[in-house]
Amino acid sequence: MIQTPESEKEMSTSAQPSSLASVANAKSARTQPSQASGTGLEARGIHAWFGKNHVLADVNLEFAAGSVTALIGPSGCGKSTFIRTINRMHEFIPGAAMAGEVLLDGKDVYASGVDVTKIRLQIGMVFQKPNPFPSMTIGENVLSGLKLAQLKVENKDELLESCLVRAGLWNEVKDRLDAHGGSLSGGQQQRLCIARALAVSPQVLLMDEPCSALDPGSTLRIEETIRELSDTMTIVIVTHNMQQAARVSDYTAFFLSDGGPGEMIEVARTSEIFSQPKDQRTENYVTGRFG
Amino acid sequence: MTLTAIPTKPWAKSSSDRVRDLVFAILSMAITYLIVAVTPMKGKLAYAILLFFSYAAITGGYSFVTRGAPAAKDAVVKSLVAIGAVFTILPIASIIFTVLKNGLPGIHLSLFTTDMSLATPTDPIATGGLLHAITGTLTMVILALIMSVPIGILTALYLTEINGKFSGPIRFLVQAMSGVPSIVAGLFILSAVLYPITKAYSGLMGSLALTILMIPTIARTSEEVLRLIPNDLREAGTALGGTQWRTVAMIVLPAARSGLMTAVILGIARIAGETAPILLLTGGGDKVNPNAFNGPMGSLPYYIWKSFNAGSPEALTRAWAGLLVLMLLVLVLFVLARALSTRKVSK
Numbered sequence: 165m166i167q168t169p170e171s172e173k174e175m176s177t178s179a180q181p182s183s184l185a186s187v188a189n190a191k192s193a194r195t196q197p198s199q200a201s202g203t204g205l206e207a208r209g210i211h212a213w214f215g216k217n218h219v220l221a222d223v224n225l226e227f228a229a230g231s232v233t234a235l236i237g238p239s240g241c242g243k244s245t246f247i248r249t250i251n252r253m254h255e256f257i258p259g260a261a262m263a264g265e266v267l268l269d270g271k272d273v274y275a276s277g278v279d280v281t282k283i284r285l286q287i288g289m290v291f292q293k294p295n296p297f298p299s300m301t302i303g304e305n306v307l308s309g310l311k312l313a314q315l316k317v318e319n320k321d322e323l324l325e326s327c328l329v330r331a332g333l334w335n336e337v338k339d340r341l342d343a344h345g346g347s348l349s350g351g352q353q354q355r356l357c358i359a360r361a362l363a364v365s366p367q368v369l370l371m372d373e374p375c376s377a378l379d380p381g382s383t384l385r386i387e388e389t390i391r392e393l394s395d396t397m398t399i400v401i402v403t404h405n406m407q408q409a410a411r412v413s414d415y416t417a418f419f420l421s422d423g424g425p426g427e428m429i430e431v432a433r434t435s436e437i438f439s440q441p442k443d444q445r446t447e448n449y450v451t452g453r454f455g
Numbered sequence: 456m457t458l459t460a461i462p463t464k465p466w467a468k469s470s471s472d473r474v475r476d477l478v479f480a481i482l483s484m485a486i487t488y489l490i491v492a493v494t495p496m497k498g499k500l501a502y503a504i505l506l507f508f509s510y511a512a513i514t515g516g517y518s519f520v521t522r523g524a525p526a527a528k529d530a531v532v533k534s535l536v537a538i539g540a541v542f543t544i545l546p547i548a549s550i551i552f553t554v555l556k557n558g559l560p561g562i563h564l565s566l567f568t569t570d571m572s573l574a575t576p577t578d579p580i581a582t583g584g585l586l587h588a589i590t591g592t593l594t595m596v597i598l599a600l601i602m603s604v605p606i607g608i609l610t611a612l613y614l615t616e617i618n619g620k621f622s623g624p625i626r627f628l629v630q631a632m633s634g635v636p637s638i639v640a641g642l643f644i645l646s647a648v649l650y651p652i653t654k655a656y657s658g659l660m661g662s663l664a665l666t667i668l669m670i671p672t673i674a675r676t677s678e679e680v681l682r683l684i685p686n687d688l689r690e691a692g693t694a695l696g697g698t699q700w701r702t703v704a705m706i707v708l709p710a711a712r713s714g715l716m717t718a719v720i721l722g723i724a725r726i727a728g729e730t731a732p733i734l735l736l737t738g739g740g741d742k743v744n745p746n747a748f749n750g751p752m753g754s755l756p757y758y759i760w761k762s763f764n765a766g767s768p769e770a771l772t773r774a775w776a777g778l779l780v781l782m783l784l785v786l787v788l789f790v791l792a793r794a795l796s797t798r799k800v801s802k
Binding site: 256284291299300308312360 | 690
């Protein structure tokens with residue numbers, strides 16, 4: 165546990181909105197300069213539709229390399245839809261359409277001629293519900309991305325260990341890598357899914373409410389993992405838990421839909437969002453007046 | 456200090472309740488017997504129907520007196536449901552009993568080691584055997600499997616994974632195809648393949664017709680099984696950089712493995728006893744024929760049909776024994792299917 169005593173105290177007084185700001189401040193004080201490479205990720209003018217239903221309007225967001233950005237907002241405001249447009253998972257839903265550009269290192273992932281499977285290798289994803297592959301062992305699950313994308317790796321055992329170590333799962337599973345993924349607890353399964361996403365060494369990791377199905381202990385473990393990973397990759401995390409946003413993210417973007425399509429209301433450093441948001445609606449949301 | 460608690464079931468039937476149920480059952484039997492003896496209604500059917508009515512009337516009347524009209528309705532419907540279940544089991548039990556009774560005398564060891572090439576259906580039971588029929592049935596089933604499993608599973612994959620423009624019509628046609636009478640499949644192969652092309656009976660012709668009958672069963676069951684695979688897994692596969700084909704082959708199909716196995720076994724059970732196309736297409740030889748592509752081939756349904764037609768007491772016993780073997784074969788497959796489908800699937 166890297167958890168400092170201060171931040172644990174902050175969490176225990178979670179009812180006070182002011183503590184969110186101090187959690188975020190403590191986090192930004194801790195943050196080390198990042199070593200992540202690449203120029204990062206940028207979304208320009210993203211719109212999304214399901215059939216005729218316009219669900220997301222004109223979202224512009226920049227994600228600096230090596231930063232953690234939290235997307236917060238009430239349900240149905242298009243946060244998940246937005247991150248699914250980033251790695252092109254949006255297009256799997258029948259009737260889906262989109263507009264705008266997603267630039268990864270300056271190149272639009274939606275440009276014609278782009279190999280979409282390569283894009284998804286660079287932009288990994290962790291889903292809301294832990295979904296290890298049922299027919300594979302723990303070890304096979306971690307390395308499944310290599311097989312799926314038909315990549316060759318020199319030393320598989322080394323990769324397996326490093327991914328599980330980075331996902332914070334190695335000590336718990338190192339003696340039973342041949343067991344089935346389903347034999348793990350929910351939190352362990354989710355960390356297995358994170359290890360699986362790490363194995364293909366993505367630049368960006370998208371996390372769609374990765375802790376919403378987990379208990380507080382597992383949630384803490386995953387938040388630690390996120391902090392450690394942010395040294396080497398860009399992370400975008402959707403969360404309904406504002407405590408979590410304050411604890412793990414450098415930047416926070418607030419999404420809202422007032423009946424029409426979802427919009428991004430405000431983005432700023434996390435400490436600002438929770439202490440002095442510019443928009444009244446953001447303040448209402450983070451102080452718990454609605455949503 | 457701990458109190459020892461004794462587990463009880465206060466909602467269970469008490470012994471006086473059981474005695475009362477027994478009295479009602481005996482009473483309704485007595486009433487049935489009385490009515491059959493007094494009125495012109497006679498026969499087994501009259502017993503069955505009267506027993507049902509009298510039991511329903513007694514339990515309904517008792518409930519009405521003790522607890523009122525809603526309870527009486529409840530009691531009558533309860534006995535109706537129970538009788539329905541009994542009527543479903545009766546024919547099956549009766550068939551199994553009849554086949555066992557008539558078939559067991561015809562079962563002997565050489566049944567599984569010799570064929571009928573040197574025996575006629577009217578010879579004593581101990582001469583000749585079923586070997587040609589068993590091998591023939593197995594050969595044709597295996598050939599039909601080789602043809603229909605890939606087609607059936609690929610159809611199911613089209614319907615669930617690709618789900619393109621033609622899914623609707625294809626699903627409709629597959630469903631309609633599962634209602635095709637087997638004789639139609641037989642006549643189709645007869646007129647489309649046997650007469651114009653091969654011009655000779657063979658096991659292959661039989662298995663072609665069986666394939667037509669087997670594809671819809673496999674395709675529909677596989678489709679249902681594949682639909683049960685959570686979409687999360689497909690998304691996880693594609694999010695890891697897999698193409699759709701890699702995701703299906705590496706994740707979806709292995710996750711559905713036991714269900715697909717059930718689909719295949721249900722397909723086999725569907726065709727193992729098919730008779731009409733076999734009569735039209737295989738020629739039904741009496742000798743073990745290892746070559747499915749040339750020459751007539753025996754099979755269990757053909758053997759049963761031929762033996763019944765011969766008519767002598769020995770031939771009839773042979774037919775019943777053949778039936779027993781065929782039913783055991785199908786039974787084994789069904790038990791296997793159930794065992795495979797209920798096996799624990801790790802989540």
